[in-house]
Structure formats: structure tokens, C-alpha cells
Amino acid sequence: MGRTGTRQDGPGRTARRLQAPGWRDLRLVVGVLLVVLSVAGGARLVSGLDDTQPVHAAARDLLPGQPLRDGDLVTVQVRLADAAEHYLDASDPVADGTYLLRRVAAGELLPAAAVGTQRQALDKTVDVPVEASAVSGLQVGTEVDVWVSRRDPGATGEVYLDPELLLSGAVVDRVADQSAGLGASLGRTSVALVVPADRVGGVIGAVDQAARLTLVPAPRTQGEQDG
Secondary structure: OHHHHHHHHHHHHHHHHOOOOOOOHHHHHHHHHHHHHHHHHHHHHHHHHHEEEEEEEEOOOOOOOOEEOOEEEEEEEEEHHHHHHHHOOOOOOOOOOOEOOOOOOOOOOOOOOHHEEEHHHOEEEEEEEEEEOOOOOOOOOOEEEEEOOOOOOOOOOOOOOEEEEEEEHHHHHOOOOOOHHHHHHOEEEEEEEOHHHHHHHHHHHHHHOOOOOEEEEOOOOOOHHHO
8 A cells, every 4th residue: 555655646647747837936037038138139239230320412613603403412321419410411302402511522511501592592691881970879780771872073171972772681790899988989890791793793893982881670570679
């Protein structure tokens, strides 16, 4: 009887030893977690390796003043991180009427600051002499109309003809610093104006002829007045 009991108990104990470990087995749980973490880490690594974005680059040497045309640009995939905002994103097409503001060499990434409107590309900056007392209300970005009073060639001394409009919509780029004191508003000073390229000659001619130039701020829009 003792031997028979031994034979019956043996298989039962063997069967329990061969059972698959359950989810409560700590080693199995740790193993599963390690596998999950490994897979997640690999996915992040692969994603990081492809962290690029499309940016415009010059297909050829691009010169300032020229409009961007088909074939001037190519798309390249680069990793720029925080510097991406400084370059022209190739995800969006370049708007019609976009001009080069500076030279961009072939193969160079296209900086956002290197492109602008036709006016920005072609306009020139000209220094004009004006009465110092007339610049107190002028600020950078102010639009002004340029009026000119030319010298009367038939008169003796400083005699000027009636003023006439020389240029509309010039933009103040810089106002010369005025020193403090009693003489701050006396005499003449200079104002740098952004002038269309085809009007530069007329402005320079008026300056060279010692004409009197007066800058009149252009009327503000309704939105600007409300602000």
C-alpha cells in the first residue's frame, strides 16, 4: 500500500512542476515590461532619425532684385530644430511676386529674410536734407509725401518757386539724431527715405540743385486713426 501511494502521488507532483508560470510570476512581469520598454525606445529612436523637414534651397545663383521663378529653387530635407523659422518652408509654395533681397548662392538654404516684395527689392534709400524743426514728428516707417521748392533761376539770393509734389508714399528709414539744447531744432538735418528705384534720380537731382525739400506725413488710414 505504501508503494502504491507513492506511485499515485508522483505524477501529481510532476504535473504541478510542469505548469506554465502565471501572470503573477514576478519574473515574467518584469520580462514583459523590459520588452515593452525596449520596443518603445526603438520606436522613438527611429522617429528621431527622421526628424527632418522640407526647406527651399537655391538651384542656381540668385541675385538681389530678381523675382523667384520656376526652377530657381529645389526642395531639400534637413534637420533644423529651433532654426527652422529662419528659413523658407518648402511645405508651402512661394507666393507670386516674391523677390530676392540679397544674393543666395547655389545650394544655399533660402533664408526667410532674403526674400520680400518687389518694392522691398527694388527701392533705394536716399538721404535728403530737411529743416531740423520739421522732423520731430517723423518716425521710422512713417509714410511721407516729398514736396520740393526749387530755386528761382531769375531771382537774386535764396528765392524759391511754389512747392510741387515730387514723390508720394516715401517711407522714413532713419532720422538723424538731434542733439539736445537750444539749437536742437535750428538749422538743417537729414532724413533717410526709401524711394522707388525709378524715382531716385529725381530726388537726388532736387538735392543737388539745393532745392528746399519738405516732408509731409501721408494721411493715416481709418484703422490707424482709431488705434
